[in-house]
Amino acid sequence: MLSLYLLLLLMAPPQLVDALRSARLPGAWASWLGFVGVPIAVGLGHLFLYPDSAAPRRLLDTAIVMAPAALLSVAVARWAPMALFIVLPLLAGGIGLSAWLIRRTWDRPSWRRRTAWGVIVAFLVCVISTQTSPQVLPRALGPLVVLTLGLGLAGLLIALAALRPVLATLYMAVCVVASVVWSASTPVRLTDPASYGSSRDYGLNDGFYAWLRARGDLASYRDAKRPYPVIIASAEGGGIYAAAHSYIALSAIRDACPNFGQHLFTTVGVSGGAVGTLLYAATTERSNNPTTVQPCQHRARSIDLRPVTADLLSPALANLLFLQVADFLVPGPRLLRDGGQTLTDSMLAMAPGNALLTAPLRTTWDLRGSSPATVFVSTDVSNGNRFVFSPLGSAGGDVAETFPSGTNVSARDIPANAAAVISARFPWLTATARLQVDENSYRVLADGGYFENSGSDTSLILIQEIRTLAKQSTSCKPDETLMIGDIDLCKCPLVVVSSFTDPIEWTGCSIPIFIAYVPMAGFVEGALGYSYGDTPNPGQSYLSDPMTTILRARTARDRLEAQRVRMAFSPDDPNFAQGMSADIGYYPQWLAVDDLALPLGWKLSPEGARSIEGYAASSRACRYNWNDYEAEGRSTGALDPTTGVRETTRADAIALDNGCSVRMLATLFDPTGKRPGIAIPSY
Incomplete structure (x- = not known):
């Protein structure tokens, strides 16, 4: 010892x-x-x-x-x-x-x-x-x-x-x-339908279109001739710091932009990010679905950090x-509770008395509310593929199993906190989970980070499914029908547009949408495929090189997935060398994990939580006054006005990027284009 x-x-x-x-x-x-x-x-x-x-x-x-x-x-x-x-x-x-x-x-x-x-x-x-x-x-x-x-x-x-x-x-x-x-x-405890009543199973397409038509502020965008913003967010793994980052970033955006929640269709969480996205959903007012659009402002209050400073580690x-x-x-069958069950129960200390944490996963999503559909990614031990927990069926597309709906339709359901923690079961601190998906069918599941730690690949699947539905609805033959519920999308097509600020006509019962993506992840310097100077002669190890290669390959794959998402939104400039624009639809929230010395575990100090709050989605860190800069540009011919802030460290630069990202996102809640509040169109 x-x-x-x-x-x-x-x-x-x-x-x-x-x-x-x-x-x-x-x-x-x-x-x-x-x-x-x-x-x-x-x-x-x-x-x-x-x-x-x-x-x-x-x-x-x-x-x-x-x-x-x-x-x-x-x-x-x-x-x-x-x-x-x-x-x-x-x-x-x-x-x-x-x-x-x-x-x-x-x-x-x-x-x-x-x-x-x-x-x-x-x-x-x-x-x-x-x-x-x-x-x-x-x-x-x-x-x-x-x-x-x-x-x-x-x-x-x-x-x-x-x-x-x-x-x-x-x-x-x-x-x-x-x-x-x-x-x-012991298999993960599931909930019996008799204990919570029946709940309708929505497939991804059915659920999305029903959710879209139920948006209270839909008419505001129709009147302003702007597409309706549909937001998807992802949160990468990383234990308690990832949970804190996703919870704090989403909460900060929600507090700055009152309409953000009703536009956030789904969150994709992996490992610690799954815990954080569920915590955000649990602390969000589910019935809030306003009919008017309020401009975003600098948030006037601090975020309640007590949920992410709860002791899950002990x-x-x-x-x-x-x-x-x-x-x-004690030789024999396992009799004592495993670490995953303990961590699942520990989550209740993050939001004491909050019923959504233990609610059956299907019931956590209300298509008329402003709480997102929470999607959690885990890894199937038997085949190495991702396994998706979601209140919506087929959230993993046709490349992954989905539970409790979709590819594994079950009459039983899983508590939301149990599903989130299965995504965060990293051996050996917490054992893999045994899930009974059917009467005679089981899965052994591990941390979702084994397959993808960022959640970006699953998010891209969701985005592609929505785009495919829109493409089908706009390419119908004259006698063709495409029924979603009682609506024929061939007559009421779904239209995906690539620019938010350009006006668009809402013809008939069609709904034009603008897809926005908010990834929450640790900041990694450099771009894939580029060499930034000489590499010192590295050491070699016969014993450790195979495992090191596996772990490094996983990290590289996460970066590759993130690059694929950026290419989906900005194919000509995926690294944003020419700057960023609200019309791109990509609004990242980065975290300087190494600079802030954040712990990879299950306990975060109040100081650590406050440091994350200072850098996550802080719109004040981006000190643009766009109207003044436009006037200056017209008088001086300047095309790239300064931000008004001097970055002294990498963490400060990340805070600036995060703040400007939020302010570009605020453009989506300015359908009239008058730029009240903090909205800026580019950075």
């Missing part, structure tokens, strides 16, 4: 650093006492478990058993020095007590038995408490104490096994075999270190 503590110190995982920095004083005394005090107690336990054949070595033994606590104290000194006045006296006391115990003479066999029973009882208490109350105890302890307690008990169990090495080796072999034979987990970590270890040590 000593090497593991050393590895944590050297690698400095952002999740550990964020947890240490967020454990502020006062109010965190118990966290600091447990974080270093538990390894000290564990070290003393190792002294009592020393075999009779080992001669006491005062200095060396003290150094060995106190080394984990010392390494954690160094971590505190690096990232939370304000707690050293608690940690250092505790460490000094542990070192002194250890040296004193080594000098004493005691009945070793008796103390060894007592310590062994104490370790077993302590582990059983943690297991039983975590199984019966998987949220309360872990959150009360906090992630720092859960980590050191879990690692400490694991180390003591290994020390117990070392007292009987032959017997322990044989037993471990049995456990390994049993874990392979009985590897199946329960998941306790499940891994206590329940999964216990399940492994």
Whole structure:
């Protein structure tokens, strides 16, 4: 275990650093006492478990058993020095007590038995408490104490096994075999139709057209001779920071643009992004469908960050270190709850009392409301293809299975939070999910990031399906019909236009639409296929190169998918070298993950959440006053006026791009073209 503590110190995982920095004083005394005090107690336990054949070595033994606590104290000194006045006296006391115990003479066999029973009882208490109350105890302890307690008990169990090495080796072999034979987990709990009543199954085309005709502000765009904006958003994976980014960005746009929600048709979430998009949908007023269009303004209030600062890490970590270890040590079928179920239940702390989080997925979408259809992407372990959860059938097109409607039409449904977390089940912290899609048919599903981490490819499928429907409706033969519900689209065609600001006539019952796309993802510098300077001679590894290649190829594929989407909106300039325009229909929201040192885990500090809020969809970061700049351009001949802001860091430049992207998006809520509020047509 000593090497593991050393590895944590050297690698400095952002999740550990964020947890240490967020454990502020006062109010965190118990966290600091447990974080270093538990390894000290564990070290003393190792002294009592020393075999009779080992001669006491005062200095060396003290150094060995106190080394984990010392390494954690160094971590505190690096990232939370304000707690050293608690940690250092505790460490000094542990070192002194250890040296004193080594000098004493005691009945070793008796103390060894007592310590062994104490370790077993302590582990059983943690297991039983975590199984019966998987949220309360872990959150009360906090992630720092859960980590050191879990690692400490694991180390003591290994020390117990070392007292009987032959017997322990044989037993471990049995456990390994049993874990392979009985590897199946309990299927994800589904909801019975009798518990929530019937809910209509909408296919993608039927659902989209019914939703479109139900828009309250449709007439405003007809009167202004502008196409109706249809927005699709995607959120990439990345644990809690991706969840926070998608929730904060969508909430910021909604607060700036009152009509945004009723134009947002669907969100596509992957892994952490799935959690964030569901959280946004759950905190959005579903019945809001105004008949008038209000211009976007700089948002006047801060976003409620409490949902994304809820502690999802401690329960998941306790499940891994206590329940999964216990399940492994007891040969036979899995009896204890898995990490995915624990994370699913933990989501309820993000929005306490919010019924939509646990509602059957079909019922989370109301075609007359302003809450989007939430689509979640997971990966089918058996074939490596994407598996889509959606309240709309065929959301994965003809290249992916869709549940609970579409290719897998089921009378039963899945709770929305369970579907979102299946998309975020990244082994080994959370096990893969077993889903019963039919009476005799099952799927084993993993994190959607294995197939696509950005969600852009699934978004492009949705966009292409809508465009295909529009093309069919505008190319009907004279005697042909194309029925969507009770409407013949051959008589009331759906028209996709490529420009929002150009006027268009609404003829008869036709509906012209303008498709807009809002991707939310981590910022990656450079374009695919370009070399930006020399590449230093890299190292090679016979062992790690295959896995490294797989992971890098996945990342490259995500970038390629994003490039394909940009080409779909701007085929002549997919990298926007000539600038961006509201008429392109592409309004990205980037996140400077590395610059902000955001954690890839399930706990985000309030400081981390505020840093995301400062950069996500902040329209004030883009200081254009377009009317003034137009007047200046006419008088001076300037074509590219400055933004009025000087970027000092890459994060500042990203904030500028995000802000200007929101202000271009605001053009969609200015059908008259008078540019009230914050709208700008290009950047």
